[in-house]
Every structure is written in structure tokens, then in C-alpha cells.
Amino acid sequence: MKIIDSIATEAARFRDIRRDIHAHPELCFEEVRTSDTIAALLAGWGVDVHRGLGKTGVVGVISGSRGPGRSIGLRADIDALPVTEKNTFAHASVHRGKMHACGHDGHTAMLLAAAHHLCANRDFAGRVVCIFQPAEEGGGGAREMIKDGLFEKFPVDAVFGMHNWPGLPAGHFALKAGPVMASSNEFRIVVRGKGSHAAMPHLGLDPVPVACQMVQGFQTILTRNKNPQEAGVISVTMIHAGEATNVVPDTAEIQGTVRTFTTALLDLIETRMREIATHIAAAFGVQCDFEFVRNYPPTVNHAAQTAFAHRVMAELVGEEAIHEFEPSMGAEDFAFMLEKRPGAYVIIGNGGGDHRSPGHGAGPCTLHNASYDFNDDIIPLGASFWVELSRRWLAQA
Known part of the structure; x- marks a missing residue:
């Protein structure tokens, strides 16, 4: 497994950021604290920060030092679910009835870690557009960001999203061209x-x-x-x-x-x-x-972008750790972005649940479950994938 050294070195920092977000969950279009945290971190690293799209969305633009070129969009969802957490570890939710039970805290941490690295290593042409999207859980936050001019204000040649998947081993990925999530x-x-x-x-x-x-x-x-x-x-x-x-x-x-x-x-x-x-x-x-x-709408991956993401994954973890994703009848509002721009929605393994700290709930570590927790060990891999995907996409002629 090829993890970028500087990202591995910063793993504890982004674990703590993830756990802070987990402890302070906010529901769709209420992600004020979460957005403030994201924006402050990005601004501190020198990212060009834009706020207000989709009400509580944050967009960070990282321009390369080699001048203009291609562009890529990377999306992380930031909202929580109306679930009362059963876990009692130190970073459990402080808001009863609200919980990061789907791993959006981890998605946010992975993209932040990637943004931090790209800011410090801008030796590329073009730009990376980091999209921190609110209200994935039923609010249609992607649709609202698009209505507010996301792709007009921040044009991208392709857009990619990533979601964790309990049961898929940590260190593994899954993806598939065509429909992957239902309407x-x-x-x-x-x-x-x-x-x-x-x-x-x-x-x-x-x-x-x-x-x-x-x-x-x-x-x-x-x-x-x-x-x-x-x-x-x-x-x-x-x-x-x-x-x-x-x-x-x-x-x-x-x-x-x-x-x-x-x-x-x-x-x-x-x-x-x-x-x-x-x-x-x-x-x-x-x-x-x-x-x-x-x-x-259905989430439909574009063939060329899916194949491109597959090649990047293979260089990180090897072909044996890449699986064909079995389409799910669940829904995902990243579908709205894939209707507007070519791209792909990919899966990163969250493991079997044994990563959880002492004090976790008795239930399974599955999505939308009150005993779920994101696997902090996969943050460096997810961030490394975002960085390599961006660099290789922007390097194309």
C-alpha cells in the first residue's frame, strides 16, 4: 500500500479533526459549526475559500504553481443523521438525536487531509476544487449547490465522490461503471x-x-x-x-x-x-x-472516469484489493453532480467494525446504525487517493 509520507505523518492530526466533527454532528443545512471548522482550516493553509453555496456548503480552490490547466472536483458530504448514538467513547456525539452514522465526518477528514497536502505541494498545472457539500441525507445539498452556480463559478472537467463501506476490508476499494446507486x-x-x-x-x-x-x-x-x-x-x-x-x-x-x-x-x-x-x-x-x-436521480458513473480512478487505485493498493461494486438500491445525491459533469463515485473499505474504540455500542458497525463509527486508519489512504487522482488527472495532456 502506497501512502504519501507527509499524509501518514499527519494522520493523528486529521484523526482528531474527524473525531471533533463526529462529536459535534449537525443535520442537513444546519452544518454551521462544521462549515466554520472546514473554512477556517482551509483558509489557514492558503486555500481560496468560498462559502454560501447550498446554504452551508464550502468550496476550496487550490491552484497549481505551474499555471492554468485542467480542473478536477473532489466532493465530501458533511452532514449527520437524526440518530441517537449508542457509542460512549470519548468522541461520541454531544447532541442527543444527532449522529455521524454514515461516515461523513471521515469523508470530510480525508478531503481536508488531501487539501492540506496539495496546498503544501502545488507543483502542478490547473486547479483542484474541493467541494464540502451539506445535506446529503435527504436534503439534496448537491442539487442546491448546483442551483447556486457551483459548476459555473468553479468549472471542472470531472468530479469524483468517495464513500466508506463497512464490511469491505480496510485498504480495499470498490467501483463500477454505470449505475451504482438507485433513484x-x-x-x-x-x-x-x-x-x-x-x-x-x-x-x-x-x-x-x-x-x-x-x-x-x-x-x-x-x-x-x-x-x-x-x-x-x-x-x-x-x-x-x-x-x-x-x-x-x-x-x-x-x-x-x-x-x-x-x-x-x-x-x-x-x-x-x-x-x-x-x-x-x-x-x-x-x-x-x-x-x-x-x-x-440514479447515480451513474461515467466509464472513462471510472477506469481512470481504477488505475490510480491499482497503483496505491494493487489490483487484488480492488473490487467490482455491487450496485445498491440506496440513493446518493452525488447523482446530481454526475448529471452535470463526467465523473465517478467510488467506495473505500471501512473494515469489519473491530476498529472501534472501547465504549462502542453493541450494534453492528453498519451505515445508519447507532453503533457505527468511521475507521480513522483509512484517512491516510483516502487522502492519498484524492491527491494521486488529482495529480494524475491534471497531468493529462
Whole structure:
């Protein structure tokens, strides 16, 4: 494994920065302290710092000493989750109900470590744009930074993102060209019938069996409308109806999510869900309100940039430590950046969980789990990857 010497020497410093951020988690668009910390560090190293994009986002621009040239964007997410931490070690969250349960503290530390090294070693042409993005966890912070002119103000030839992955050994990477994360979408359907006494259902229009028919009907989209070789998920996660056992309610509400790897399949699913809901409601003589909200698009890696990142990884850790990432039906708002610029979203192994300090929670060290903690040992590797990726990208003719 080839870790840059100066980054290895500074490992303890960035471990402490990571743990400080972990202890002070902030939710989406509330990352004021986190952004202040990032901006102060970058400014102290001589980075050209810009704030305010996406409300609490920070952009640091590092220009090489060899003049103008190509440009590259490196993105780290900075927000925490609304989770109450079970860990009791010294750097556990001081804010109950808020926790860095997805490793964004570690992503931030890796990019900061890379920025620190690049500032001290500017013997390159072009510039590196370090993007510290808020509100990845449901807030669409990438979309908001783009709306605020991210790529107009800081043009890049390619953009890359990196996420830790529990279970993948430390010292390993994973990546794949094409779709790697699914789109994230939500639906809400209100079936409007007519209430009655449960003993006299013929005097009303019961919305409950209508809602049940809709739920069953939605699954036929996946089994009879979708190409079996394409991946798609329709999950009904909530059905709410009624308040008393002897009263037929006026309404029944259905909510859930849809996940796909392509926009074409998403279009099909939304259209068919709307048709099924509308026509089933009409068949039973009731009304329905249908809402479908598209949150995050699929995260789709560009082939050339993925191959480029693979070559850099191979030089750092060897081919045997690089894996083909199995696409996840989870979502990631880095997708918005990949819609605007070519690039890739890559995975760095976080290990099996035995890195956690004494006092960790009893649960597994998995993402979005109250016993999770980022593996500080991988900060130097992640930072070295960012540096080598940047240098090699900017060195291209």
C-alpha cells in the first residue's frame, strides 16, 4: 500500500479533526459549526475559500504553481443523521438525536487531509476544487449547490465522490461503471370513500379494500410490465386508515418509495402506478389523490472516469484489493453532480467494525446504525487517493 509520507505523518492530526466533527454532528443545512471548522482550516493553509453555496456548503480552490490547466472536483458530504448514538467513547456525539452514522465526518477528514497536502505541494498545472457539500441525507445539498452556480463559478472537467463501506476490508476499494446507486422517490395516495358503521358497510364506500387492491396491483408492474433484467423496487411502507374498530373510515392513505437504476424505468413505474390507482378507485366508485415525488436521480458513473480512478487505485493498493461494486438500491445525491459533469463515485473499505474504540455500542458497525463509527486508519489512504487522482488527472495532456 502506497501512502504519501507527509499524509501518514499527519494522520493523528486529521484523526482528531474527524473525531471533533463526529462529536459535534449537525443535520442537513444546519452544518454551521462544521462549515466554520472546514473554512477556517482551509483558509489557514492558503486555500481560496468560498462559502454560501447550498446554504452551508464550502468550496476550496487550490491552484497549481505551474499555471492554468485542467480542473478536477473532489466532493465530501458533511452532514449527520437524526440518530441517537449508542457509542460512549470519548468522541461520541454531544447532541442527543444527532449522529455521524454514515461516515461523513471521515469523508470530510480525508478531503481536508488531501487539501492540506496539495496546498503544501502545488507543483502542478490547473486547479483542484474541493467541494464540502451539506445535506446529503435527504436534503439534496448537491442539487442546491448546483442551483447556486457551483459548476459555473468553479468549472471542472470531472468530479469524483468517495464513500466508506463497512464490511469491505480496510485498504480495499470498490467501483463500477454505470449505475451504482438507485433513484429515490416517494409516493402518497389518499383513497377517498364514504364512512359508515362497520355493521352496515353497504351504506358507505369502504376505502380500505380499495387501498389493498392498489398495493397488490403495484407489484404487477414489477412482474408484468418491467423488463425482468432491470432492477426496480416498489415498497409500500405505510397504510393508515380508521380510528375505531366498528367504523368504516372515510379515507385510507398509502405511502412508500420507488427505486430504479434508470429514469426510463422510473417513468414507466410512475405512469403505471398512477393508472392502476386511478382505475381501481374508479372501479370501486371512490376518488383518489395521487402524488409522486422524485427526490434523487440514479447515480451513474461515467466509464472513462471510472477506469481512470481504477488505475490510480491499482497503483496505491494493487489490483487484488480492488473490487467490482455491487450496485445498491440506496440513493446518493452525488447523482446530481454526475448529471452535470463526467465523473465517478467510488467506495473505500471501512473494515469489519473491530476498529472501534472501547465504549462502542453493541450494534453492528453498519451505515445508519447507532453503533457505527468511521475507521480513522483509512484517512491516510483516502487522502492519498484524492491527491494521486488529482495529480494524475491534471497531468493529462
